[in-house]
Structure formats: C-alpha cells, structure tokens
Amino acid sequence: MRLAIFTGIILAGSYTSLTPALAADPTGDWRVADGVANVRVAQCNGSMWGAVSWETQPGGRDENNPDVSKKNRPTLGMAILIDMKKKPGAEQWEGQVYNAKDGQMYSATITPVGTDQMEIKGCVMGFLCGGETWTRVGPPIPSSAANAMAKGAPKTTGVAPKAAPVAAAPAPTTGAQKSTAAAKPGQKGTADAVGDICLLPEIAGFAH
Template structure:
C-alpha cells in the first residue's frame, strides 16, 4: 500500500551540497513522492513531528477523516508525522503517520537516506506495509525557542554593563548621533514565520503544541 501524504513550504532550490554530517537529520522540508505537497519536519518536545507546509493545489480539506468535526479542517498546517521517537542505536524514528488520502493512522518509521532523501514506511496492525521516498526541498531546521530541548542560559544577576566609547557632549551643543546600523536583509530562519510562509514553526501549531506527552 503506497502512502501518499500531503506536505509543504515553497520549493526553494536544491540542497545537494549539504554536508554528509547532516545525513541523519530528518528535519527540514520534504516533497512527497507524487509532488502534490511538502512536509515540514521538526523536533518538538523531544519527538519528530511533520506537518503540511505547502500544497500544489491550495485549499485542501481533510475530507476523508472519520471524525465528522475534522472533515472541513484545512490540510495546510495539519500534522502528518505524529510524535515520532528515535530508535536506540539506529538513525530511524518511529511513531504514527496520518494519511490524508484515506483518513487513517498508521504505525510508521522515517529513515534519512543520505542528505536529500527520507524514507517513510507505514503498516496497519503490523502488516499491509508500504512506503515511499520523499525528496529534500528545504535545509534542516535548527531548534527554535518553541522546540529547543537545551536548558535556557542562566540569567545574569549583575547590572548590565555600560556601553563603551560613548562620544562626549560638546560644550556648544550635543554631538550628532551616529547613523543607525542598517537592518539585516534576508529571509527568516528555516522553521520561522515569514510573509511568504503561512505555516512557520510547526511546533507552534495547536495540534502539535497541545499534544499530551
């Protein structure tokens, strides 16, 4: 049985030059095998999660969900990879996958293959297994404020240091202020919201942020 899942972020070129050190990193944006969408994968609360971040045909709805209250929910931003835990001693994560094509949950694993492919396999009750290979379209996503597992840096207890090199005031008037530094240009960091990215950090999506661990 072939899993055909929705996914997403706007396609942003190739990433063939990624370092081999990133080979086992499943985070980032992945195009599904049939090309209809991309899945954004990020580490949230110690597990890997995936959500639809872009659709070839915008406006998709979860019409095959057996829960009538969810049939009208948008597929964009919907969780597809659910609470996937790393397997000890293996570069593989296992949990559940939601297949929007039939509205069913499957036991599943994801396994990075090199730097630009992700194998996903799902099974129903341990049999009727199938899978497909996704292709990377976005770089790995660093831990954000929302999903960082590292402890916060300790707060300073001392007073903030005074700025150095302040120009003295002239006796005949105030010194003209230095020109402000220009704002940095460029897109938002991967996984963060920007004007062109309607999904942003998937760890902030209610379905993922509110998951009971």
C-alpha cells in the first residue's frame, strides 16, 4: 500500500485547522505527513497540480484503482492534486484530490501555512472531511515553460528562490530517490525522474 497512507486524508477523522500566518507560494516539493513520498506542486495553465515526485519505496503501482487499465500505472509521476483553482479573496486553492487508497477522486483544498507548511483537506460530498499537513522540501518553482505561451497562463517568474528551512527530518534516500529540490522545471536529472509535472501526459492532456 505504498502510497495509500498519505492519500488517505479523506476519511481521516477529526482535523485541527491551522491559521495561515503568511501568504505563501504552494508550488514546489512537499513531504507528505507520514514521509512516504514527496508531491511536486506546480501551476499548469492557470491551475495548481500536484504529482508524486519521490517515493521511499520505489516501484509503487496504483493497485487500488477500480479502473483495471490503471492498476499497473506507476505511482511515481501520478497526479494527486487535480486542476485546483484559486479561491477568490483567499490564499486557498480548490479542486480535487486522488485518493490512492480507494482509487477515487474527492473535492479538496490546499492552503499554505507560512512558507514551509501546507494544509491538505479533502471531503466526501461536502462533509466527512479530514486532512493533514505537508512540509516543504523544495523551493517554489516558476510557471511551467510548457505553459508560458498558453492563453491566461502567468509569465515565468525567473530563478526559483532559496528553499525555506524545513523543521522535519528528511526521510531516508538512496541513489535516484534523492530530494528533487534542485531539479529545474522541464528538466530531468539523475536524482529527478519526474521533472516538470506540467509535461506529464496526464496533466498536459487535461490542461491543454
């Protein structure tokens, strides 16, 4: 159940909300609450998307997806946060989250908390909400080069700023599973098997 735990935020029981002290950019790489994976969040054609960019146990598969054709797809690079739009008047984005525990999509919100944490909250039919807090492990990233010319897409902001300090200890890494923080959008290196998530077929096909 490699990625089932961190996406099991939907029916997680009681959830204590944290009040954001400072508006922050939700893009970048985030360590999920139990440390089993990183999720890379980027703005793709005006919406926020998140995809698995690193796993503690490589080789995970979407085995709980009810669609038989998707049961063998890799969890690395799989979209978790889906087409999230900014909520007017708030530093919050609304869209859908994919729950690998049951292979279903649920309504969800992401809310930056300061510069190094982000709340992820998902709900079933508008109630039975649960959530968790993710910790930043990679700096905010510029808008995708693949979407720079897209209508309505924000312009690239330039070089990514320096990453904020991270309080939580990083999960163990080996070889190609090292942190993806140094990856440049649109590029893949020996330590980055995902690169610019806006170029992933699942996201590019939806956004364009």
